Amino acid sequence: MRSSRPTSLQILAIGAAILFITALHMVTPLDSIILHEIYQRLYYIPIIAAASLFGLRWGLLASVFACVVYLPHITMQWQHIHPDYALNQYAELILFNVVGGVTGVLGDRNRRARERSERTAAELQRAYAELRETFEQLLQAERLAALGELSAAVVHEVRNPLGSIKGAVEIIRDALPSDSARREFAEIASREVDRLDRLVTEFLRFARPPEPATAPADLNEIVRSVASLIEQSAASQNVRIDCKFASDLPLATVDSEQIKQVLLNLAINSLQVMPEGGSLQFRTARAEETIVIEVEDGGGGIDPAIAARIFDPFFTTKEKGIGLGLSTAFKIAMQHNGKLSAGNGARGAIFQLTLPLSHTVNAKVGAASITQ
DSSP, rough: OOSSSSSSSHHHHHHHHHHHHHHHHEHHHHHHHHHHHHHHHHTTTHHHHHHHHOHHHHHHHHHHHHHHHHHHHHIIIIHHHHHHHHHHHHHHHHHHHHHHHHHHHHHHHHHHHHHHHHHHHHHHHHHHHHHHHHHHHHHHHHHHHHHHHHHHHHHHHHHHHHHHHHHHHHHHHSSTTTTTOOOOOOOOHHHHHHHHHHHHHHHHHHOOOOOOOOOEHHHHHHHHHHHHHHHHHHHHHHEEEEEEOOOOOOOOOEEHHHHHHHHHHHHHHHTTTTOOOEEEEEEEEEETTTTEEEEESSSOOOOTTGGGGGSSSSSSSSSTTTSSSHHHHHHHHHTTTTTTEEEEEESSSSEEEESSSSSSOOTTTTTSSOOO
């Protein structure tokens, strides 16, 4: 947005232009009336420039300054030699101020219109960014809902025969001698069935998360408890944990265990990207009618190529990861009518959990119909 106040250099330029025109009057012989007429019109250039660029006040200042420096030329020279022409010059001085005033009013009006346009454009840009963010969240929620239903169906179809297989393997294993090679194969099969059962349980937890049991809670205390849970693991990796708590944080109506699950998931991910040590920082703050919890690591940040996919179910960069941790955390945030977002800071990734101070918990994020 253009400033309505000129800089010192601009003031000097306008003043110098007026003084230069006056100097031309002084050094030009009085019998060269045509040249004086031309110089007289040149005053309008700095006057109009000051008024149109900087408004009424500066337009009048420029016109008054032009009158002050031009007036001695009229009174000391033209008044004695050509009184009639001097009268015309006095009228010209009045016109200087009229032009400066009218142009200044128009300049102020144009500047206000320009400022309104710029504010409107900025507001539209913010609204578009918020709309796009909301759309992306809704799209993510719909994907989670559809995948939740699919996961529930798969779990239902797989878990029953998996239980039968496990029972049959245990019967075969128990019937074999303890020194039999086949018993070892049966034990391998039993362990693999247990691994599949844990995987199916993760799918079920993702497909049908428990409804939040909300109650007023101190989010600073929740963050403090998460920091205590990972303190030993962090120390073993030479990772320093820093906590910066907002002192004026009000209570929030949340499911404490679910929010703790979200933060613990984020913290564990942060530790995994700092195997050689670093710093893990928790921050809380109040922003208008929301509470913001940030988890920042020193792991180098999120690759822009995968930034849009990190909350997608089953997307993972880990060799043995399932890819449900961040998507489950995203779903829990939505169940609380909040949001979970990720970005990069100076040191590494920053995950931001935003929760409203007062809300009605949405327990149907995993259903086909999403309510925001």
